[in-house]
Amino acid sequence: MKYLSTRDRTLRIGGAEAVKLGLSRDGGLLTPEAIPQIDGAFLEGLTGASYPERAAKVMALYLTDYSEEELLEFARNAYGPDKYDHPAAAPLWKVDGSTHCLELWHGPTSAFKDMALQMLPQLLSAALRKTGEDKTACILVATSGDTGKAAMEGFADVAQTNIMVFYPKDGVSAVQEAQMVTQEGDNVGVCAVVGNFDDAQAGVKRIFSDEAIRKTLADRGYFLSSANSINWGRILPQVVYYISAYCDLLRDGEIRMGDKVNFCVPTGNFGDILAAYYAWRMGLPVGKLICASNQNDVLTDFLRTGVYDKNRPFHTTMSPSMDILVSSNLERLLFDLSGENDAEVRGYMESLNGSGRYEVSGSIKKALAERFWGGFLDEAGTMETIARYYKDCGYLIDTHTAVAAGVLEQYRRATGDRTPTVFVSTASPYKFCGHVLRAVGQEPKGDGVELLDQLNAVSGVAVPRRLAALKGKARRFDLTCEKAGMDNVVLDFLK
Numbered sequence: 275m276k277y278l279s280t281r282d283r284t285l286r287i288g289g290a291e292a293v294k295l296g297l298s299r300d301g302g303l304l305t306p307e308a309i310p311q312i313d314g315a316f317l318e319g320l321t322g323a324s325y326p327e328r329a330a331k332v333m334a335l336y337l338t339d340y341s342e343e344e345l346l347e348f349a350r351n352a353y354g355p356d357k358y359d360h361p362a363a364a365p366l367w368k369v370d371g372s373t374h375c376l377e378l379w380h381g382p383t384s385a386f387k388d389m390a391l392q393m394l395p396q397l398l399s400a401a402l403r404k405t406g407e408d409k410t411a412c413i414l415v416a417t418s419g420d421t422g423k424a425a426m427e428g429f430a431d432v433a434q435t436n437i438m439v440f441y442p443k444d445g446v447s448a449v450q451e452a453q454m455v456t457q458e459g460d461n462v463g464v465c466a467v468v469g470n471f472d473d474a475q476a477g478v479k480r481i482f483s484d485e486a487i488r489k490t491l492a493d494r495g496y497f498l499s500s501a502n503s504i505n506w507g508r509i510l511p512q513v514v515y516y517i518s519a520y521c522d523l524l525r526d527g528e529i530r531m532g533d534k535v536n537f538c539v540p541t542g543n544f545g546d547i548l549a550a551y552y553a554w555r556m557g558l559p560v561g562k563l564i565c566a567s568n569q570n571d572v573l574t575d576f577l578r579t580g581v582y583d584k585n586r587p588f589h590t591t592m593s594p595s596m597d598i599l600v601s602s603n604l605e606r607l608l609f610d611l612s613g614e615n616d617a618e619v620r621g622y623m624e625s626l627n628g629s630g631r632y633e634v635s636g637s638i639k640k641a642l643a644e645r646f647w648g649g650f651l652d653e654a655g656t657m658e659t660i661a662r663y664y665k666d667c668g669y670l671i672d673t674h675t676a677v678a679a680g681v682l683e684q685y686r687r688a689t690g691d692r693t694p695t696v697f698v699s700t701a702s703p704y705k706f707c708g709h710v711l712r713a714v715g716q717e718p719k720g721d722g723v724e725l726l727d728q729l730n731a732v733s734g735v736a737v738p739r740r741l742a743a744l745k746g747k748a749r750r751f752d753l754t755c756e757k758a759g760m761d762n763v764v765l766d767f768l769k
């Protein structure tokens with residue numbers, strides 16, 4: 275299987291190379307040249323398999339320059355008992371006869387980013403070997419919270435890699451900061467930037483495009499790489515859990531082979547829901563893909579009108595990982611829906627860069643309406659949904675998951691569709707203790723890791739062990755820099 279660019283369909287590179295590059299040089303996203311097809315027999319075969327076995331079988335269809343044994347070893351490392359607190363890695367929780375919640379937060383950092391970021395470092399490390407690369411990859415990450423920690427945890431002590439994370443000084447939760455500054459590993463670094471997330475992100479982009487820094491680093495034996503969700507190595511491991519959820523529903527007798535299932539996904543950069551789309555394109559029986567946004571409802575409008583327009587206020591919400599106005603992975607969807615028309619995609623992206631908006635063709639609008647439904651939930655709705663789930667089911671959900679659960683209710687009211695539906699749970703409620711406590715009617719006492727115990731006393735649900743361990747953990751990093759000082763932090767880190 276080769277990979278091409280959404281902005282140049284004549285490009286052909288191997289899977290390992292695509293993982294190593296992250297982004298195509300023309301600015302496009304690297305995308306498989308064909309979508310492998312699966313059938314009932316393939317799904318039957320996976321139904322009795324473990325999560326790592328399912329992951330290896332699915333990923334082998336796309337990464338043909340890795341062996342299935344190799345992928346199985348990576349998946350066992352990624353999703354095994356050292357890393358995942360649940361033997362199923364991505365278990366379903368049954369809400370009622372037609373509603374299931376896919377819990378993706380049993381990994382080391384309690385957010386769904388682990389599902390991909392426990393695999394990507396191993397895929398990258400192997401890619402360096404496969405492509406004969408002798409330099410060390412230095413991963414630069416700007417994070418608003420979840421990605422930075424998950425990436426550090428994934429890359430810690432992985433051969434031939436280093437990772438440096440920048441986060442906005444006052445822009446992450448107390449638990450998120452504690453998670454990052456206590457990270458172990460000899461190849462990790464983290465620094466707070468005086469400014470907001472955009473400042474940190476702009477700084478990282480500037481370093482990436484600075485030829486002088488690249489040259490200095492190359493002389494020292496490093497090249498810069500990225501772990502954000504435009505890397506194919508992050509999308510592919512996410513395709514696995516949609517197929518796995520279908521197999522679990524089959525195994526548990528909730529559906530019969532061939533029955534359609536809807537997925538409802540809380541969405542920011544459009545990576546997670548894009549993976550669900552690929553699962554459908556592979557032949558998984560999927561009905562609707564329900565795209566759930568918070569108050570930043572640019573995708574809701576897009577799916578309803580075919581006009582993508584980022585010219586609107588940016589809202590800081592209690593589901594910060596979805597506070598995004600430019601959803602980068604949408605480009606892969608447009609490429610597929612346009613019949614792989616790279617010129618058309620280039621046109622949309624140029625228009626987005628210029629005026630901040632574009633309108634898709636009539637045929638893309640039609641295809642979007644067939645497969646997707648978009649909705650958004652405001653802050654009050656998010657709180658109400660957490661409270662309702664707690665009261666009616668005794669089940670605690672985090673703010674991001676609540677957006678999905680609430681939008682699913684809107685969808686059912688609007689359409690009357692009762693197809694069995696899986697909504698995706700992307701973070702443990704313990705990552706957002708303050709909001710969750712307030713939602714269930716408690717006044718938070720403090721704002722740091724002490725809230726873990728308070729939420730535990732209210733809910734009786736066990737605190738994930740690594741979050742509980744944060745309390746006694748020594749701070750390893752205490753670095754702060756100004757925006758303009760980020761370059762020097764990187765150069766010091768890679769001495």
Ligand SMILES: *Cc1c(COP(=O)(O)O)cnc(C)c1O
Pocket residue numbers: 385386387420421503540541542543544545546547595596674700701
């Ligand atoms: C990243 C993230 C999302 C959004 O996922 P995308 O792939 O960016 O759409 C949702 N919830 C949580 C908790 C996240 O960390």
